[in-house]
Amino acid sequence: MIMGTSGPEAPAAVNRSVPVVARAPGLWRQIRDDIACVKSRDPAARATLEIVLTYPGVHAVIWHRCAHRLWQGKAKFLARFLSWFGRLVTNVDIHPGARIGARFFIDHGAGVVIGETAEVGNDVTLYHGVTLGGTSWTVGKRHPTLMDGVLVGAGAKILGPITVGVGARVGANSVVVEDVPPGMTVVGIPGRIVKPLSERRRLGDGRIDLEHHLMPDPVGEAVAALLDRIEFLEMRLKHHQEQGHVAGGRSMAEPDGCAAPIEAPGTAPLETRAQDVPVQ
Incomplete structure (x- = not known):
């Protein structure tokens, strides 16, 4: 378990039995949802056309949606080529085999890496510089799983076949190598649990709390x-x-047991040196 505080209210164990990505809707429906979710998570977004034309994170997700369809259709070379082209124009590297849920948002986009066996749930937000990477050369599951509603701060690294629970948050520049229970906030290297969901500032209208800069x-x-x-x-x-x-x-001015001043080897105390100097 991630390093953190223990007590009577111990965090719940990560539920690995819940499917992360349900049956995918149509491609255009997915892309529409990806574009629409930006307005609720980025206060700088002003218009849909602006999002479509100027957001590299949105472009990267669209390229991945198309490449993933080709990957599922056994056209793996075309999928890899499309994924490579998407990385070339967006600076976001998403393997076409990665499974990504609905309303996925990559803010700023630059430097994000998502590995082949990574799984991302619905309503997940990543900031720039995030890595969902592997820690071994095994062919099977070797990348992390992010459940619904997870937020990952800028520069964070989530490594290995671990699970980040529903609604958890990962602080900027954290390195997470073990499971994160649902609703917990993790910061530091290695990741440490610092705040459960019940202690967070909740948003009354159901919006996602994006204030990752307030993590302790x-x-x-x-x-x-x-x-x-x-x-x-x-x-x-x-x-x-x-x-x-x-x-x-005894007076506190001269505590008992204090060591005497240490003199350099071969020298006498200062008050005796003057009389030892011969007069010319």
Whole structure:
């Protein structure tokens, strides 16, 4: 399981029995849904024509939809050629064998890589630089599975035949190599669970929460807590020394057990060196 907190409310196990991608609708229906979902996930999108003509992430998904149909129809060379051309013009590399659900959105598009046996559910959002990669040379399942509603931040790497549960979020630049339970937020290298779905800010109208920049930093928070504690202890020690408090009958100004100043080898203390210098 991903590294995280344990307690009475342990995250639910990943359900691998739920099919990720249901029977695909018609090609044009899929493309229409892919274009329409952009308006609800990108505030910069103003018009459908603008999305169709200027969004490389949308172009990459359209190329993949066509290449995947050829792949399923055993025209694998044509599928690979179409996929290669799509990568050439969009900078998004999606293997034609990857199974992708409805309303899939790649924001910005640049640098996204999706491997052959990857499976992506419905309403999934990826940002630029995301990799759904493999960790072995086996012929079978070797790429990750993203369930419905998953959001993956910029630069994140999800590696191996693992499952990211329904509604989970992966923070920017995270590296995830183990299963992520449904509804959890994962950040860091390696990925750590930091926040369950029940503690997130919910959107009342059912929209997808895209505020991946608000994900916490567990390592940074731990370091900050340690620094605060050290500062508190230093202030407390200084206060005791100024008040001249005693411990065991001895002054705090000269704590017992402190080592004497260390002199460099072959030298005498400073106060004795002057008298040892011969007068000319």
